[in-house]
Amino acid sequence: MVCFGVGLYLHKHDQPALGWAFSILFGLIVFGVLEHSMYALRHVKCLACDGKTIIIKNADKSQWLAVCDHCQITWDLQTGTGGE
Numbered sequence: 325m326v327c328f329g330v331g332l333y334l335h336k337h338d339q340p341a342l343g344w345a346f347s348i349l350f351g352l353i354v355f356g357v358l359e360h361s362m363y364a365l366r367h368v369k370c371l372a373c374d375g376k377t378i379i380i381k382n383a384d385k386s387q388w389l390a391v392c393d394h395c396q397i398t399w400d401l402q403t404g405t406g407g408e
């Protein structure tokens with residue numbers, strides 16, 4: 325948010341190039357945070373073996389499940405409750 329604020333400040337003070345630079349920087353930071361959270365959501369470690377899981381969505385109950393091939397266990401991620 326600081327970057328965005330500085331960007332707006334520079335826009336208003338005849339520094340459009342710097343303003344754009346900070347605005348783009350802000351956009352990249354937001355994108356990075358979103359990307360990271362998406363990555364974290366899609367790469368859930370198995371609670372039993374610490375291995376990779378496959379994330380699937382249970383269409384009926386509208387819930388996200390993590391399936392571990394190694395343990396043959398399905399974890400309920402409980403992120404889909406009340407959504408969609």
Ligand SMILES: [Zn+2]
Binds near residue numbers: 370
């Ligand atoms: Zn496992």
